[in-house]
Amino acid sequence: MAMCGAASRRGAEEIISAGRVTVNGEKICEQGVKVEIGADTVKLDGKVIKPSGKMFYIMLNKPVGYVTTVKDQFERPTVIDLVGPEINERIFPVGRLDYETEGLLLLTNDGDFTYKVTHPKHNIEKTYIAVLKGGITIKGLAQLRSGVKLDDGFMTSPAKVEMLDAENGHTTIKITIHEGKNRQVRRMFEAVGSKVKELQRVSIGTVELGNLPLGRWRHLTSHEINYLKNL
Ligand code: URA
Secondary structure: OOOOOOOOHHHHHHHHHOOOEEEOOEEEOOOOOOOOOOOOOEEEOOEEOOOOOOOOEEEEEEOOOOEOOOOOOOOOOEHHHHOOOOOOOOOEEEOOOOOOEEEEEEEEOOHHHHHHHHOHHHOOOEEEEEEEEOOOOHHHHHHHHHOOEOOOOOEOOOOEEEEEEEEOOEEEEEEEEOOOOOOHHHHHHHHOOOEEEEEEEEEEOOEEOOOOOOOOEEEOOHHHHHHHHOO
16 A cells, blocks of 8 residues: 555554455455455555556645645645645655644655654654744753653653744744654643744755745655655
8 A cells, every 4th residue: 555655554554454445345454465466456445546656755835724634524725735736646744744834744655755754763853943922941942952841741852952033022943853743842842831833844854945935845856865765
């Protein structure tokens, strides 16, 4: 399923367990069933899926107000809606950005790539620009740099933190983290008594958003693809 771009490896396991996959007309719920490409017919939700051969690796500058899923249960706009008809394959997001977060999001139909880039063992650095409502204390900055305890008890690893600007009741901070816990950056600032007003992801490892306009996407360069595949 990962080769077909139908899901990431982890996503495929859930889809199979949910009974959404048939092989030659028979529903399968157990993992690891072998199929022969070309000979067996695999369907997901009643639609035939097969390896396309063509892999897409793109980056999107996600605006606020889009969900990072292929289909939203509340019918809200999704990041896939922003990718035009030029990508005629099922692609899906690599990791997540919150509804209210903007910036760099990778999308692909290569499930192995997704698995690799999102696997915690690679510890890939993600850099965000956070605009805080109000300020932050010196102690708060120091705590973020050494690691903070989130509301669920998770201890974050040391973050790189740089104050970029402070004016008119707002403070702009550049923060680089390694993990990818749910709403992690917002929760890290909450843990030190600050509130994030705006959040933008500007890089994943050495892959940078640069000046890609909001709501637009581009293909990754071969250099960027190779870098991410060889983490
Ligand atoms: N941290 C957050 O709080 N939100 C995101 O979307 C990504 C990281």
